């Protein structure tokens with residue numbers, strides 16, 4: 001499903017700022033910070049303030065359209081769609097390549113760990129650091 005359809009299905013309006021932020025993230029594979037998104041849009045004559053961009057990114061993250069890559073301090077569009085399990089990243093420390101993946105069994109295993117400690121987990125986040133298949137050669 002296209003991001004725009006996801007928004008519409010969830011009852012969100014396709015406002016111009018939302019469309020602009022989506023487009024900014026559409027054409028990049030490296031995570032962008034809110035500041036970089038603002039700069040990119042600014043160069044195209046579109047002006048969004050920080051608060052608006054943050055609010056839009058929060059919504060997109062909640063809808064799984066976009067994910068935050070914590071170790072890189074930026075946001076990227078989701079490449080998995082509604083695949084089950086939390087979406088996570090493997091990040092190559094050499095070339096910076098991002099590999100998004102989801103593993104439901106991994107989530108279940110993590111829930112068990114949490115339950116043992118009396119914690120009810122609703123979401124899991126982890127980022128792997130290492131070498132991608134290309135850089136390992």
Ligand SMILES: [Zn+2]
Pocket residue numbers: 064067077078079080081087100
């Ligand atoms: Zn995803």
Ligand SMILES: [Zn+2]
Pocket residue numbers: 092093094095096097131132133134135
């Ligand atoms: Zn690599």
Ligand SMILES: [Zn+2]
Pocket residue numbers: 085086107122123124
């Ligand atoms: Zn999970």
